[in-house]
Amino acid sequence: MKVFITRKIPARGIDMLKEKGFEVIVSPHDRVLTRDELVEMGRGADAVLAQLTDRIDGAVVDSWGGSVKIIANYAVGYDNLNTKEIAAKGVRMSNTPDVLTETVAEHAFALLLSIAHRIVESDRFSRAGKYHGWEPELLLGTDMSHKTLGIVGLGRIGSRVAHHAVKGFDMNVIYYDVRRNEQFEGEMGASFREKAEDVFKEADFISIHVPLLDSTRHMVNADLLQHMKPTAYFVNTSRGPIVDEVALRDALRAGTIKGAAIDVWENEPELTPDLANLDNIIITPHTASATIETRQKMGELAAKNIIEVLEGREPLTPIKVA
Numbered sequence: 001m002k003v004f005i006t007r008k009i010p011a012r013g014i015d016m017l018k019e020k021g022f023e024v025i026v027s028p029h030d031r032v033l034t035r036d037e038l039v040e041m042g043r044g045a046d047a048v049l050a051q052l053t054d055r056i057d058g059a060v061v062d063s064w065g066g067s068v069k070i071i072a073n074y075a076v077g078y079d080n081l082n083t084k085e086i087a088a089k090g091v092r093m094s095n096t097p098d099v100l101t102e103t104v105a106e107h108a109f110a111l112l113l114s115i116a117h118r119i120v121e122s123d124r125f126s127r128a129g130k131y132h133g134w135e136p137e138l139l140l141g142t143d144m145s146h147k148t149l150g151i152v153g154l155g156r157i158g159s160r161v162a163h164h165a166v167k168g169f170d171m172n173v174i175y176y177d178v179r180r181n182e183q184f185e186g187e188m189g190a191s192f193r194e195k196a197e198d199v200f201k202e203a204d205f206i207s208i209h210v211p212l213l214d215s216t217r218h219m220v221n222a223d224l225l226q227h228m229k230p231t232a233y234f235v236n237t238s239r240g241p242i243v244d245e246v247a248l249r250d251a252l253r254a255g256t257i258k259g260a261a262i263d264v265w266e267n268e269p270e271l272t273p274d275l276a277n278l279d280n281i282i283i284t285p286h287t288a289s290a291t292i293e294t295r296q297k298m299g300e301l302a303a304k305n306i307i308e309v310l311e312g313r314e315p316l317t318p319i320k321v322a
C-alpha cells in the first residue's frame with residue numbers, strides 16, 4: 001500500500017505508517033504543492049495525508065487514478081476539500097478533531113490577553129528603545145476579568161475558550177451558535193443569543209469559532225462590525241474568509257472597534273494592504289495549533305485514520321457528508 005503525504009509532518013505519524021509496511025512518499029518540497037504536483041505525486045496512492053492548503057476536488061481524485069481510499073486531512077477544518085465530490089467517488093475523508101482543541105483555545109486566549117494588555121505593542125516599544133522610565137499612563141490596556149466575552153460558535157474550541165474565561169477570569173459569557181447548548185449554559189452560567197448581531201452589540205471581547213461554510217463566509221462584515229462597542233476587541237482563530245478583512249481594517253483604522261487579533265487571514269499568505277501597519281491588531285500566521293505536542297498528535301491521528309481504512313475498517317474521525 002502506498003501513502004502520499006503532501007508535506008512533511010512530525011515524524012511519529014510518518015513512522016506509524018512505515019511500521020505498518022506501507023510505502024510512504026513525503027513531498028520533497030517544503031511548500032504548498034501546485035495542483036499539477038499534487039496530481040502527479042498522488043497518482044497510484046492508496047491514501048493521501050493532505051494539508052489544509054491542498055485544494056482537493058473530484059477531478060484531482062480522478063487524476064489519481066481511482067486507487068485512493070482515504071484522504072486524511074491534517075487539520076480539524078476541511079474547507080480545502082470538496083467533500084461532496086470526493087464522497088461521490090467513494091473516497092473516505094477524515095480530519096483531526098479534539099487533539100488540537102486545548103491548544104487552539106490557549107492560542108485564542110493568548111490573543112485575547114495580548115491585545116487587551118497591548119503586549120505586542122509594548123514589546124515593539126521596548127525594543128525600539130522608547131522606554132525612558134515608568135509613567136502613570138504608559139500603554140494603558142484593558143482588563144478582561146469580569147467583562148463580557150462573546151463566543152460565536154460554541155463547538156469544542158469555542159466552549160473551551162468560554163470555560164477559561166469563566167473559570168480563570170470570572171467573565172460573563174454570551175454566545176451565538178446555530179444550536180443552543182443548555183447544558184453548557186447551566187455549567188458555565190453562559191447565556192444564548194438568538195443572533196450573532198446581539199453578541200457583537202453586547203460583548204467586550206468577541207472570539208470566533210465557526211467552520212468556513214457558504215453560510216459563514218464574510219459572516220463578519222462591515223454590518224456586523226458596526227454593532228461592536230468602540231471599546232471592544234475581536235479575535236479570530238477559525239478561518240480567515242469568515243471575516244471581511246477590508247472591513248476589519250477599516251473599523252480598526254477608524255477606531256470604531258478598539259482592537260483585534262487574528263491567527264487566520266482572508267487570503268493566506270497575503271494580508272489586506274495596510275492591516276499590518278496598524279498598532280491595534282495582532283497577527284499570527286495560522287499557528288494556533290502549532291505546538292510540538294499537538295502537531296505530533298495531529299499526525300498520529302491522521303496516520304491512524306489511514307491505517308484503519310487501509311486495513312478495511314472505518315476512519316476514527318470521519319468527515320461526514322450531509
Ligand code: DGY
Pocket residue numbers: 052074075076077078100238289
Ligand atoms: C485546523 O486544524 O483546522 C487548524 O486551522 C490548523 O491546525
